[in-house]
Amino acid sequence: MKVTVKLETFEGPLDLLLHLIDKAEVDIYDIPIKEITDQYMEYLDAMQELELEVTSEFLVMAATLLSIKSKMLLPKPPVVDFEFDDYMMDEEYDPRAELVAKLIEYRKYKAIADHLRDKEMERSLIYTREPEDLTPYVPAVQENPVKGLHVADLVNAFRKAMRRMQSRQAIAKIRKDEISVKDRMYEVVDTLEKCGGKVMFSKLLDDDATKDAIVVTFLALLELMKVKRIVCFQHKLFDDIVIQAREEGTADGFWADEISY
Numbered sequence: 001m002k003v004t005v006k007l008e009t010f011e012g013p014l015d016l017l018l019h020l021i022d023k024a025e026v027d028i029y030d031i032p033i034k035e036i037t038d039q040y041m042e043y044l045d046a047m048q049e050l051e052l053e054v055t056s057e058f059l060v061m062a063a064t065l066l067s068i069k070s071k072m073l074l075p076k077p078p079v080v081d082f083e084f085d086d087y088m089m090d091e092e093y094d095p096r097a098e099l100v101a102k103l104i105e106y107r108k109y110k111a112i113a114d115h116l117r118d119k120e121m122e123r124s125l126i127y128t129r130e131p132e133d134l135t136p137y138v139p140a141v142q143e144n145p146v147k148g149l150h151v152a153d154l155v156n157a158f159r160k161a162m163r164r165m166q167s168r169q170a171i172a173k174i175r176k177d178e179i180s181v182k183d184r185m186y187e188v189v190d191t192l193e194k195c196g197g198k199v200m201f202s203k204l205l206d207d208d209a210t211k212d213a214i215v216v217t218f219l220a221l222l223e224l225m226k227v228k229r230i231v232c233f234q235h236k237l238f239d240d241i242v243i244q245a246r247e248e249g250t251a252d253g254f255w256a257d258e259i260s261y
Contacts (some may be wrong), residue, residue, distance in 0.1 A: 012059030014106040016043060022105070028103055031096055033072050037065040064099065071095040096112065179213070184220035192245045201232075203239035 010016040020039050021028055044062060072095060191199055204217055221243065224230040231244050 006088060014103060015059050015110070016040065017061070017099075018110070020218070025027060028107075031070050031100065033065065033096060037069045040065055067249060068095045068099065165227040179216055181216055181219045181223060184216045185223055188217070188220050188224060188243070189245070190242065192230070199243050201243060205241075 010019065017036065017040065020036050020043075021031065024032070024039075025034065026032055026036075040062060044058060047058075151174065187205065195203075201217075201221075205214060221230065221232060226234060226245055231246055233242055233244075234240070235242070
């Protein structure tokens with residue numbers, strides 16, 4: 001006859017003891033130590049027969065159970081009352097007390113672990129979506145342009161605006177200095193004579209030259225080139241313009257009389 005033995009897996013000796021106590025449906029505070037010890041030893045024998053590895057903690061618990069069982073079988077000593085400062089110790093020592101305390105604490109932590117495991121299983125069945133950008137749906141709130149300003153700041157700004165307004169009301173007469181192309185031509189020729197017949201275009205204009213002065217100087221140079229009085233060239237691209245006088249140009253006085261602007 002073939003007998004099949006199925007052994008459950010326990011996390012430790014306390015887990016096995018709780019299983020045996022729950023299976024026997026006995027009170028944990030009044031453990032029948034003889035029955036539980038016998039069942040515990042049967043379980044260890046079954047593990048050895050199946051050549052399963054029995055860890056040292058199971059063997060230690062077996063020795064503890066056998067020790068408690070032997071103490072429970074021994075006859076109880078006569079009760080002797082000891083008086084210490086009017087305090088009577090008449091309670092009998094129970095060798096199972098330490099084991100019961102460990103089992104109660106282990107049961108509490110095991111119940112917490114089972115509860116957390118159930119919560120983990122429930123949470124694993126919930127699938128969440130990836131967070132989306134909800135910025136386009138947020139209503140646009142116009143920022144207050146005077147946020148953080150006080151009445152004193154507004155009064156100071158008003159006073160500054162009034163002072164600027166008073167300064168703008170000052171009337172000034174501006175006189176425009178006009179120079180003709182004809183006069184500018186004479187000035188360019190005079191400058192060439194002083195510089196030995198060659199001068200750079202940048203030397204003809206001051207740092208504070210106006211737009212009108214620059215335009216008039218260009219027109220004067222074009223007229224001088226037209227009458228072949230000067231020649232303009234550059235040594236390289238974007239370099240300063242070189243103005244050089246031509247000796248074969250028209251005589252003084254004749255070319256300038258034709259310019260009327």
